[in-house]
Amino acid sequence: MSDTHAHTVSFVRTETLPEREPPYAASGPVKWMRENLFATPANGLLTLVALYVIYVALSGVLPWIFNGVWNAGSLTECREILDGTRGACFAVLSERWPQLIFGFKYPPEYYWRPTVAFLLLFVAVAPVLFFDLPRKLLAFTAVYPFIAFWLIWGGTVLSPVLAFVGVAGGAMVYQKLVNRSFAAGFFGGIVAAYVIWKIGGFLIPETASDNAMLGAVPSRDLGGFMLNMMLGVTCVTLSVPIGIALALGRQSSMPLIKWICVVFIEFIRGVPLITLLFVASVMLAYFFPPESSVDLFLRVVIMITMFSAAYIAEVIRGGLAALPKGQYEGADSLGLDYAQATRLIILPQALKISIPGIVNIAVGLFKDTTLVSVISMFDILGMIRGPILASTEWNGVYWELLGFAALLFFVVCYGISQYSQWLERRLATDHR
Amino acid sequence: MKKSVFLGALTVAGLAAGAAAAGTLDDVKARGTLNCGVTTGLVGFAAPDANGEWKGFDVSVCRAVAAAVLGDATAVEFVPTTGKTRFTALASGEIDMLARNTTWTFSRDVDLKFTFVGVNYYDGQGFMVPKALGVSSAKELDGATVCVQTGTTTELNLADFFRANNISYDPVPIETNAEGQQQYLAGACDTYTTDASGLAATRATFENPGEHALLPEIISKEPLGPLVRHGDDEWGDVVRWTLNALITAEELGVTSANVNEMASGSTNPEVKRLLGTEGTLGEMLGLDADWAMRAISSQGNYGEIFATTIGEETPIALSRGLNAQWTNGGLIYSPPFR
Amino acid sequence: MTTMTDPPQGSFRLSMLLYDTRYRSMTFQAIALLTLIVAIAYLTNNLLVNLAAQGLNISYGFLADPAGYDIDQRLIEYDNQMSHSRAALVGVLNTLLVAFLACMMATIFGVIAGVLRLSKNWLVSKLMAFYVEIFRNIPVLIWIIIIYTIMTAVLPPPNAFRGDNATSSMLMDMFAFTNRGIYLPAPVWGPGSMVVVAVFIASVFGVFAYRRYAKTLLYSTGQLLPTGWPSLVILLVPTILMYFIMGRPVGLDTPALQGFNFRGGIKVGAPLIALWFALSIYTGAFIAENVRxxxxxxxxxxxxxxxxxxxxxxxxxxxxxxxxxxxxxxxxLISQYLNITKNSSLAIAVGYMDITGTLGGITLNQTGRAIECVLLLMLFYLTISLSISAIMNVYNNSVKLKER
Structure with a gap:
């Protein structure tokens, strides 16, 4: 039948037509633009508005950046070089960058020390952030705080060594005793570390710091972006264990402990960080024993740590709450006691869920370290608003300096938040 | 628990050192450095230079005390303080003395319990305006926007002055001198008010100092001086007499250049007592005999300090005025060394 | 039978405090309580010893003393002869003002950016993503300072409006943008203006009534009434009519250059604007993510x-x-509002006189009563936070999925 049909109906084509290119408007960039930029008239209008906004922004900023002056001694010189044209005066950055990064009192001959500590930081945190790396690297992470402390503050090498020995001794005692009972291990470890520090404290001579390999730098001399980094890293690290303890305490069945934790967390979360910094700068000194004096850096670290611990506790509490009840019941049915169940079953899972939240808190906290400039500490913002803008040469160079500070923070915070998103995808073990 | 461990660790590590209880003098000697509170930056009085070295009139007082007590004028740890933190820093023992152009007032002495050991600069509150504004008297400032540092006596004087003259103003509160300078230069306020010396120092850092004028009115008395905590008279005496030694040295013609030959060659008994070649004044203070000599030789006498930091030869160009020796008609007057 | 279920009697040993799970939690709590008491006693003791050594005491009497300083931006009557507590109240109102304004504007920014980020328009969604990332990843304090600097360093001083060859001019002769703030015309309420206002309020109720009527009509008969333009008519027409009937009682007080500054009208100070906008765009970026x-x-x-x-x-x-x-x-969103309120304490960086600037700033500096001021300050923020949390709990309960 088909044959006859083919014969009788002569206008039916027997061979396939060669493929033709899709119409110009339905392929390539034009199609993309039609679909993504000019789908409807309103959409097209929106696109034009957006293009205009981008044009205005770029045409203002780009010439200013590309016309920038990198070598000049003062703003006046910059203006002479620019000769009336618009342009940035980045010379302030090239002249003052050590002050912006390290503060104005950190001895210039020691700049390599925080730099090395900063580079080592990446090695130390890498095994924590990326699970694929060999676990042996964690040993370096454990030693890192002491190395960094020694590099940045200098002084006798004995202090960090002693501190490390104390921690290591405590850890060993903990390992020994933890099989008997968690409480025994925990408190035994602390006692051991304390004893080692006390004994060691007597052994280190008073004058040990005088002729140390690395000259001692008082913490008052720290400043610039280094101060922000140090406050951020130290406080987040310290607040994670405290936050875990608070979160567990808040979930506890013991009413007294629960209420202590609730009151602490809600109190800290209810007040702005700036009031806590006021406490550090004008109040905390009254609460220390009369014969001691704790320097401002340490007081600020204490308050910021308390601050971030309360927030991290809430994140971890969310993680604990998200665990299915079966996990708790399963642990109970295995005959594990509270410490074992928490340590071996509950926390590993709860922490895994909470990591992205903790990273968010860390980013927020790192940004909040700029607040210390309000209590006369010279972090990067304090340096800009204080010594640099007040100096005769650079009076009035706002945008270059503020832009530089903003850029530094953006790079760090954006980097961390990208990591957090990567981690979230990685940890998403449910199949969707 | 964790926190105390952490504190313990840092105590061991030697971060938290020092003591502030009974004898500040003993503490300073034991520590080997003097903790001196200064302003966060006021050129001429206390400001870090491009190398981070603190320089200025108040700084020299700190250094003189360190030279007298510790024998080393560089053994000073400068603690920058704002109007808010300065008194707490001193009261809590974070600093041993405060030399931060602080006005001696009744309430600071009696209510806040601080001992002002003397006056190193007699000042008064003034106003700075751009010449283009066309104002020649503070009384013409009706309705003006005024930049004023918070937490200072100037803030209260300002309110009093405008109320007394029945004129109005808009205050722009600022925290530090640096901020005030930026606000003023940007035109966010019509006039900037603070101590006349501070105005001169600030104006000296401007690109075009000639375009700004100080108004003739001085609306308050601002005796500025170093201060210590109440209740530690021994330490107060050390600071007080170090300052007096600098003043007396100028009166007696002892300078950093001739202090050594004066010590051995002078026949004036007061010079000898001052420089420790006669009598036991240093011992009475709990110091050695050379204390004043070290202070003078490292920093110079009062006149020399004035001349090198804020005097007419410097960009700040303050004349001695009230701060001339009493023998020249000024108010600078030290009790005798006897 | 009873003997079987009775717990073993009289055999309590001290070791049971540690090993018997019935008593162990008691032991732990007792230890915790003891530690807490010792810690508090230790800190209090330190405080008292330190204060005694300085000859200081804790007293709130200073709150009744005259403050002695002036405040530029204020919502209630205040002058420098009034007490410190009055100054604190001015600060509280200023905090609430900026927090309220910033919450409103942050919501607007956030909703717009959040919705546009989901737009099918590639360019717009990328632009919004850029906005969100830029503002989320740079500290709010830097934003506050940047905007404040824009206000003070870029906008012209009032001087520039003066004279024949002024370099700046007022917008529509009503608005002046200066580096000290923005001056807006203020309404002047003449006699009879209350009637106009009353009519306006009545029309607002009228709009609601109309909408309810339209809804009932829709549900009962299925007839759909337009709601958009009739609402507008009900809202505006009677008020405008009444305005002209009463002989235009509401006038405008426009700002005018007089002496050093603009006088008249409403002044929105540069610090308020800086704080308001910085908090809005910063928090708006977070809200945009929530909306998305x-x-x-x-x-x-x-x-x-x-x-x-x-x-x-x-x-x-x-x-x-x-x-x-x-x-x-x-x-x-509510916790972002809470953040705005707390972040408004950064006002101190730009000299906006909120509660941190008055009580925690000038009052603290002038009286030297650091402990008292900081405690009061924390109490204030705590009250605000806890009230907002309470509201949030009520809301959460009301929208919880009703599971039956």
């Missing part, structure tokens, strides 16, 4: 089902997507 997450949380099936029912896109958004998305959006 909320809208994405509504499954696509809901939209498709609504479309299958024949609803128009606008109605799908209003009646189907938004009610469900709001359930996800509002809790984080």
């Amino acid at each position: 997450a909320g809208i994405q949380a509504v499954s696509k099936g809901q939209t498709e089902a609504a479309g299958a029912l024949g609803l128009r896109p606008g109605r799908i958004m209003n009646l189907v997507v938004l009610p469900q998305a709001l359930r996800v959006i509002i809790p984080p």
Whole structure:
């Protein structure tokens, strides 16, 4: 039948037509633009508005950046070089960058020390952030705080060594005793570390710091972006264990402990960080024993740590709450006691869920370290608003300096938040 | 628990050192450095230079005390303080003395319990305006926007002055001198008010100092001086007499250049007592005999300090005025060394 | 039988405090309580010893003393002869003012950016993503200072408006943008203006009544009344009519250059604007993310089902997507409001006289009563936070999915 049909109906084509290119408007960039930029008239209008906004922004900023002056001694010189044209005066950055990064009192001959500590930081945190790396690297992470402390503050090498020995001794005692009972291990470890520090404290001579390999730098001399980094890293690290303890305490069945934790967390979360910094700068000194004096850096670290611990506790509490009840019941049915169940079953899972939240808190906290400039500490913002803008040469160079500070923070915070998103995808073990 | 461990660790590590209880003098000697509170930056009085070295009139007082007590004028740890933190820093023992152009007032002495050991600069509150504004008297400032540092006596004087003259103003509160300078230069306020010396120092850092004028009115008395905590008279005496030694040295013609030959060659008994070649004044203070000599030789006498930091030869160009020796008609007057 | 179920009697040993789970929690709590008491006693003791050594005491008497300083931006009557507590009250109101303004504007920014980020327009969604990332990843303090610097260093001083060859001029002769703030015309309430206001308030109720009527009509008869333009008419026409009938009683007090500054009108100071905008755009970026997450949380099936029912896109958004998305959006939104209130304490960086600037700033500096001031300050913020949390709990309970 088909044959006859083919014969009788002569206008039916027997061979396939060669493929033709899709119409110009339905392929390539034009199609993309039609679909993504000019789908409807309103959409097209929106696109034009957006293009205009981008044009205005770029045409203002780009010439200013590309016309920038990198070598000049003062703003006046910059203006002479620019000769009336618009342009940035980045010379302030090239002249003052050590002050912006390290503060104005950190001895210039020691700049390599925080730099090395900063580079080592990446090695130390890498095994924590990326699970694929060999676990042996964690040993370096454990030693890192002491190395960094020694590099940045200098002084006798004995202090960090002693501190490390104390921690290591405590850890060993903990390992020994933890099989008997968690409480025994925990408190035994602390006692051991304390004893080692006390004994060691007597052994280190008073004058040990005088002729140390690395000259001692008082913490008052720290400043610039280094101060922000140090406050951020130290406080987040310290607040994670405290936050875990608070979160567990808040979930506890013991009413007294629960209420202590609730009151602490809600109190800290209810007040702005700036009031806590006021406490550090004008109040905390009254609460220390009369014969001691704790320097401002340490007081600020204490308050910021308390601050971030309360927030991290809430994140971890969310993680604990998200665990299915079966996990708790399963642990109970295995005959594990509270410490074992928490340590071996509950926390590993709860922490895994909470990591992205903790990273968010860390980013927020790192940004909040700029607040210390309000209590006369010279972090990067304090340096800009204080010594640099007040100096005769650079009076009035706002945008270059503020832009530089903003850029530094953006790079760090954006980097961390990208990591957090990567981690979230990685940890998403449910199949969707 | 964790926190105390952490504190313990840092105590061991030697971060938290020092003591502030009974004898500040003993503490300073034991520590080997003097903790001196200064302003966060006021050129001429206390400001870090491009190398981070603190320089200025108040700084020299700190250094003189360190030279007298510790024998080393560089053994000073400068603690920058704002109007808010300065008194707490001193009261809590974070600093041993405060030399931060602080006005001696009744309430600071009696209510806040601080001992002002003397006056190193007699000042008064003034106003700075751009010449283009066309104002020649503070009384013409009706309705003006005024930049004023918070937490200072100037803030209260300002309110009093405008109320007394029945004129109005808009205050722009600022925290530090640096901020005030930026606000003023940007035109966010019509006039900037603070101590006349501070105005001169600030104006000296401007690109075009000639375009700004100080108004003739001085609306308050601002005796500025170093201060210590109440209740530690021994330490107060050390600071007080170090300052007096600098003043007396100028009166007696002892300078950093001739202090050594004066010590051995002078026949004036007061010079000898001052420089420790006669009598036991240093011992009475709990110091050695050379204390004043070290202070003078490292920093110079009062006149020399004035001349090198804020005097007419410097960009700040303050004349001695009230701060001339009493023998020249000024108010600078030290009790005798006897 | 009773002997079988009775617990072993009289055999309590001290070791049971540690090993018997019935008593162990008691032991731990007793230890915790003891530690807490010792810690508090230790700190209090230190405080008292330190204060005694300085000869200081804790007293709130200073709050009744005259403050002695002036405040530029204030909502209530205040002069420098009034007490420190009055100054603190001015600060409290200023905090609430800036927090309220910033919450409003942050919500507007956040909703616009969040919705546009989901736009099918590639350029617009990328632009919004850029906005969100830029503002989220740079500290709010830097934003406050940047905007404040824009205000003070870029806008012209009042001087520039003066003279014949002024370099700046007022917008429509009503608004002046200066580096000290923005001056707006202020309404002047003449006699009879109360009638106009009363009519306006009545029309607002009228709009609600009309909308309710339209809804009832729709449900009972299926007849759909237009709501858009009739609402507008009800809202505006009677008021405008009454305004002219009463002989235009409401006038405008426009700012004018007089002496050093603009006088008259309403002044919105540069610090307030800097704080307001910086908090708004910063928090707006966070709210945008919340809004986006909320809208994405509504499954696509809901939209498709609504479309299958024949609803128009606008109605799908209003009646189907938004009610469900709001359930996800509002809790984080309220905690963002809380953040704004707390971040408003950064006012101190630009000299805005909020509670941190008055009580925690000048009053603290002038009286030297650091402990008292900081405690009062924390008490204030704590009260605000706890009240907002309480409101949030009430809301969360009311929108919880009713499971039956």
